[in-house]
Amino acid sequence: MQLKCENLNFKYADKWILKDVNLSLNSGEVLGLIGDSGSGKSTLCKILASYHHNYNGLVTIDGKKIPSKGYKPVQLIYQHPEKAVNPKWKMKDILNEGYDVPQDLLDSFGIKKNWFNRWPNELSGGELQRFALVRALGPKTKFLIADEITTMVDAITQAQIWDTILDISKKLNIGVLVVSHDKNLIKKVCSDVVYLNDINNI
Numbered sequence: 001m002q003l004k005c006e007n008l009n010f011k012y013a014d015k016w017i018l019k020d021v022n023l024s025l026n027s028g029e030v031l032g033l034i035g036d037s038g039s040g041k042s043t044l045c046k047i048l049a050s051y052h053h054n055y056n057g058l059v060t061i062d063g064k065k066i067p068s069k070g071y072k073p074v075q076l077i078y079q080h081p082e083k084a085v086n087p088k089w090k091m092k093d094i095l096n097e098g099y100d101v102p103q104d105l106l107d108s109f110g111i112k113k114n115w116f117n118r119w120p121n122e123l124s125g126g127e128l129q130r131f132a133l134v135r136a137l138g139p140k141t142k143f144l145i146a147d148e149i150t151t152m153v154d155a156i157t158q159a160q161i162w163d164t165i166l167d168i169s170k171k172l173n174i175g176v177l178v179v180s181h182d183k184n185l186i187k188k189v190c191s192d193v194v195y196l197n198d199i200n201n202i
Ligand SMILES: Nc1ncnc2c1ncn2[C@@H]1O[C@H](COP(=O)(O)OP(=O)(O)OP(=O)(O)O)[C@@H](O)[C@H]1O
Pocket: 012, 013, 017, 035, 036, 037, 038, 039, 040, 041, 042, 043, 044
């Protein structure tokens, strides 16, 4: 499968952020995206994951528009997982909202049983991010957009989390877009890298 954006144009109010952006991501591919702060990486991520709809251009999977209803085949993980969860729900409810998560997936991310009864604000950023990842890696997920997802953890935890993501995405043949300012991380986990400034005709 291929996730693709073609001639993508997007503006906030009257400020253009993206102009004539073309990008494609294949199943099983791990592609890096680098760009200056404020250059539009997160905006592009949100468009690819169907969070913004008021763009010009095409966003498709295998040439077809992505349905706006139902499970999102392109899942977005943010830098701040606390913004992606309902603070009034316990972790077990947040986790089981989407699908029946298999135990081996929880184990592979090192998610502990005693975290289940906690509220989101009773977990560290890295612990909460593991839940967000498990929730996003459901059986219907085809592409994962990872927008600075391990910025809040130490180097060892970062390596563990990425080892697990790479392992699972390979097994499930998921395409991954890795947005990061950390060039070493991109070099380590990605087979190719795109610079937003090079593909953005702003
Ligand atoms: N909801 C919004 N309304 C208006 N402007 C916005 C909105 N969200 C982002 N912007 C602006 O759009 C530009 C691109 O923001 P974006 O978050 O996509 O950048 P980024 O490349 O992800 O930056 P960073 O590396 O700092 O995360 C910035 O100038 C930002 O101020």
